[in-house]
Amino acid sequence: xxxxxxxxxxxxxxxxxxxxxxxxxxxxxxxxxxxxxxxxxxxxxxxxxxxxxxxxxxxxxxxxxxxxxxxxxxxxxxxxxxxxxxxxxxxxxxxxxxxxxxxxxxxxxxxxxxxxxxxxxxxxxxxxxxxxxxxxxxxxxxxxxxxxxxxxxxxxxxxxxxxxxxxxxxxxxxxxxxxxxxxxxxxxxxxxxxxxxxxxxxxxxxxxxxxxxxxxxxxxxxxxxxxxxxxxxxxxxxxxxxxxxxxxxxxxxxxxxxxxxxxxxxxxxxxxxxxx
Amino acid sequence: xxxxxxxxxxxxxxxxxxxxxxxxxxxxxxxxxxxxxxxxxxxxxxxxxxxxxxxxxxxxxxxxxxxxxxxxxxxxxxxxxxxxxxxxxxxxxxxxxxxxxxxxxxxxxxxxxxxxxxxxxxxxxxxxxxxxxxxxxxxxxxxxxxxxxxxxxxxxxxxxxxxxxxxxxxxxxxxxxx
Numbered sequence: 001x002x003x004x005x006x007x008x009x010x011x012x013x014x015x016x017x018x019x020x021x022x023x024x025x026x027x028x029x030x031x032x033x034x035x036x037x038x039x040x041x042x043x044x045x046x047x048x049x050x051x052x053x054x055x056x057x058x059x060x061x062x063x064x065x066x067x068x069x070x071x072x073x074x075x076x077x078x079x080x081x082x083x084x085x086x087x088x089x090x091x092x093x094x095x096x097x098x099x100x101x102x103x104x105x106x107x108x109x110x111x112x113x114x115x116x117x118x119x120x121x122x123x124x125x126x127x128x129x130x131x132x133x134x135x136x137x138x139x140x141x142x143x144x145x146x147x148x149x150x151x152x153x154x155x156x157x158x159x160x161x162x163x164x165x166x167x168x169x170x171x172x173x174x175x176x177x178x179x180x181x182x183x184x185x186x187x188x189x190x191x192x193x194x195x196x197x198x199x200x201x202x203x204x205x206x207x208x209x210x211x212x213x214x215x216x217x218x219x220x221x222x223x224x225x226x227x228x229x230x231x232x233x234x235x236x237x238x239x240x241x242x243x244x245x246x247x248x249x250x251x252x253x254x255x256x257x258x259x260x261x262x263x264x265x266x267x268x269x270x271x272x273x274x275x276x
Numbered sequence: 277x278x279x280x281x282x283x284x285x286x287x288x289x290x291x292x293x294x295x296x297x298x299x300x301x302x303x304x305x306x307x308x309x310x311x312x313x314x315x316x317x318x319x320x321x322x323x324x325x326x327x328x329x330x331x332x333x334x335x336x337x338x339x340x341x342x343x344x345x346x347x348x349x350x351x352x353x354x355x356x357x358x359x360x361x362x363x364x365x366x367x368x369x370x371x372x373x374x375x376x377x378x379x380x381x382x383x384x385x386x387x388x389x390x391x392x393x394x395x396x397x398x399x400x401x402x403x404x405x406x407x408x409x410x411x412x413x414x415x416x417x418x419x420x421x422x423x424x425x426x427x428x429x430x431x432x433x434x435x436x437x438x439x440x441x442x443x444x445x446x447x448x449x450x451x452x453x454x
Contacts, residue, residue, distance in 0.1 A: 019357055123346055127400065195407060
């Protein structure tokens, strides 16, 4: 009787042990295949969800008055005019840069092809922050590519599927990038950080030289550094507001505030390196 | 012997719940709030399925959870299987019965355990950061409140679907017998 009770009570644990042993023995290639299959199986649902959100937004905009639409169109045309002016200045600067590179035999700055994509879904847990875009390997997206938007760095492509790609956001605790302060060429490290509810996305900057001074009244802008090899030099990341002594006493660390709209962006640009 | 559809129906219900929760999390992203209610996913197979079919159901749900939540592959199946087995053993050892109060207690405690294990496993060096734990605590409190509200509804929904598919369905008692 006691033996029967013991067998009955230990049966669940025995089965669990067998399962865990079997799971450990399954080849990695099988696990990878199953993981990709499950992801690709549910991926079209997110495209449908994203299209449904866009349709909802379209019908909401249709209810706006003509006056509101005309005013919005007027504001956009002013913005377009300033962008066109910036573009023409950019072309002139680019030609000047190429001329100087040739004259002084400098190594050329890496160029990128830009592909725009729409975010279909965001997943912002405490341990990682990801966004899914509606383009994948079929559109030329590669793993590790830089992802930016109008205010600077968004993140990096973490994983690529056929028609989707997963971006690791700059606010993710798993995101690290080489950075620097504006006006200072010395490299530092930026890492994302979990933020509490209703607060702005944030991160931390490490390995800051001890002579750097900043405060909440005089913050410093953090930009990307070309030393990382992923992001072009000078792209805005965030603003460092408070400085703290580092644990090793050699360097300092700083709290960095990221743009408020990082978690609500709809359109992003993926930078694909061009080989020269 | 007719094919038992119950575990497939419960699996479908769990996957649908995961998908809906992911949609809610997408909508809550601008507020930096995250909903985590995986405790409910482990509870429903415990009520309506045998040990083997329940374990199979939570395994496949765990694989789908890893795919939809973008977790390292294998995280959810292992954790779900451990919690399911622990609950199954507890039910056998202490001969507990199904009541709304017991179901809610199972769901809430299982959810807390799953969230704690996942947070510790996937911390990526953030264990010593106050911001990490404050974020988890706020998400935990929000998730438990939502879980308390939807647990009776979801269990009732799954029960109705299972009864439609198999009218002679009964719940498994503490000895694992129907």
